[in-house]
Amino acid sequence: MLLQIKDLKVNYAGLEIVRGIDLDVDKGECCGLIGESGCGKTTVGLSITKLIPERKGNILAGEILFEGRDTLKLTSEELRGIRGKKISYVFQEPFSSLNPVFTIYEQIRESLEEKDNPDARIADILKNVGLEKIIGRKNIYPHELSGGMQQRAMIGMAIASRPDLLVLDEPTTALDVTVQRQILELIMELKNKMNLAIIFISHDLRIVFNIADKIAIMYAGSIIECGPKGKIASNPAHPYTIGLIDSIPSLEHRKKLFNAIGGKAPLFSELPQGCKFYPRCRFRIDKCLEKEPELENVSHGHVSRCIRIGDIVRAENRHNLQA
Ligand SMILES: Nc1ncnc2c1ncn2[C@@H]1O[C@H](COP(=O)(O)OP(=O)(O)OP(=O)(O)O)[C@@H](O)[C@H]1O
Ligand code: SF4
Numbered sequence: 161m162l163l164q165i166k167d168l169k170v171n172y173a174g175l176e177i178v179r180g181i182d183l184d185v186d187k188g189e190c191c192g193l194i195g196e197s198g199c200g201k202t203t204v205g206l207s208i209t210k211l212i213p214e215r216k217g218n219i220l221a222g223e224i225l226f227e228g229r230d231t232l233k234l235t236s237e238e239l240r241g242i243r244g245k246k247i248s249y250v251f252q253e254p255f256s257s258l259n260p261v262f263t264i265y266e267q268i269r270e271s272l273e274e275k276d277n278p279d280a281r282i283a284d285i286l287k288n289v290g291l292e293k294i295i296g297r298k299n300i301y302p303h304e305l306s307g308g309m310q311q312r313a314m315i316g317m318a319i320a321s322r323p324d325l326l327v328l329d330e331p332t333t334a335l336d337v338t339v340q341r342q343i344l345e346l347i348m349e350l351k352n353k354m355n356l357a358i359i360f361i362s363h364d365l366r367i368v369f370n371i372a373d374k375i376a377i378m379y380a381g382s383i384i385e386c387g388p389k390g391k392i393a394s395n396p397a398h399p400y401t402i403g404l405i406d407s408i409p410s411l412e413h414r415k416k417l418f419n420a421i422g423g424k425a426p427l428f429s430e431l432p433q434g435c436k437f438y439p440r441c442r443f444r445i446d447k448c449l450e451k452e453p454e455l456e457n458v459s460h461g462h463v464s465r466c467i468r469i470g471d472i473v474r475a476e477n478r479h480n481l482q483a
């Protein structure tokens with residue numbers, strides 16, 4: 161296993177924001193991490209290389225094993241040898257991630273794992289990310305590129321070090337739909353060519369269904385369901401996931417058992433007792449308030465944090481679950 165996150169906990173200002181996350185990502189595997197805004201997705205991604213701002217009140221607990229070594233125990237120097245090298249990031253806003261005062265050529269050169277004779281390698285990277293047009297044009301600055309081209313340049317910088325793991329945090333959210341599709345295709349192509357492991361963070365389940373092999377769904381700082389894409393799509397086993405799937409307009413073949421999820425995610429300062437999804441769940445029963453459910457097996461490699469898994473899976477098959 162390339163990456164194993166074990167019982168990760170992150171506190172911000174005394175509040176537990178990431179509440180015990182376990183997640184494995186294998187070489188060449190794309191894991192989609194999805195959930196509503198504020199549920200802790202970015203915090204999980206940043207924790208992998210300890211990018212969480214270390215200041216009073218921020219505590220990390222758990223283990224993050226990357227190639228068998230716990231990144232949370234590495235020194236700053238050791239982390240610098242991994243961050244942006246073996247583990248690269250691409251964020252939502254390409255323009256704010258690119259440095260406006262350096263050329264694209266200079267920024268890719270900075271990210272190269274091998275600094276000698278960079279021109280051929282930079283040309284190769286530009287070709288790989290579909291920026292053939294600017295090969296050899298060493299004086300192009302970020303502002304001269306469109307948003308989609310800037311994101312291609314960011315991806316070029318991220319792969320320049322030949323990483324094993326890419327963390328893509330909403331990499332297409334700022335782009336229009338056509339460009340979004342092209343960037344997703346590029347990511348898939350690079351993943352296959354380079355046998356890259358990817359953590360693809362998104363709030364959009366539709367995008368994640370297109371790109372991921374495995375999907376982890378987060379709610380209020382923990383994973384509430386995780387499994388291979390096919391199982392999540394055909395046999396969702398948590399009411400929150402079912403609500404997310406039913407809010408995807410294109411999946412019309414699914415019977416509309418559940419309306420889109422009503423209500424709002426709870427504040428971390430006011431988490432409910434027991435199941436954190438209780439206030440919004442159409443299938444809640446009093447027992448759900450007793451304690452927070454553990455992740456339970458639904459089938460091989462597929463887990464859900466709901467005490468009514470059996471009822472929900474059976475009802476999904478029969479299309480007649482009563483709340
Ligand atoms: N530096 C910080 N200090 C205090 N709280 C923070 C800080 N950064 C994030 N938070 C809180 O931590 C929670 C998780 O934030 P995070 O950015 O990881 O969520 P997210 O799932 O990535 O959301 P989004 O989809 O909006 O990007 C949020 O409720 C946020 O308010
Ligand atoms: S444990 Fe209860 S409240 Fe929570 S998701 Fe399952 S049915 Fe709903």
Ligand SMILES: [Mg+2]
Pocket residue numbers: 201202203329
């Ligand atoms: Mg985020």
